[in-house]
Amino acid sequence: MATDPTDQPTDRRPGYEQAREELTEVVRRLETGGATLEESLALWERGEQLATICQEWLDGARARLAAAASGEEEKAGDN
Numbered sequence: 001m002a003t004d005p006t007d008q009p010t011d012r013r014p015g016y017e018q019a020r021e022e023l024t025e026v027v028r029r030l031e032t033g034g035a036t037l038e039e040s041l042a043l044w045e046r047g048e049q050l051a052t053i054c055q056e057w058l059d060g061a062r063a064r065l066a067a068a069a070s071g072e073e074e075k076a077g078d079n
Contacts, residue, residue, distance in 0.1 A: 016053075019050045022046075022050055
């Protein structure tokens with residue numbers, strides 16, 4: 001099965017695990033408080049970016065699973 005190049009982490013787009021870890025750290029920092037308003041806003045914005053990246057990875061994985069399942073159904077129907 002060929003992989004889509006967009007399914008690979010890049011310098012600008014982290015992999016799912018990396019984005020999730022960073023998002024967890026952002027949430028922890030926001031929950032502990034102590035940041036200035038400006039820092040909190042920057043953290044929030046980064047958190048939103050990371051949440052979007054994670055969702056894109058999950059959507060891509062879901063699409064790949066659906067495609068694989070569809071291919072398996074087609075093979076089973078050919079028998």
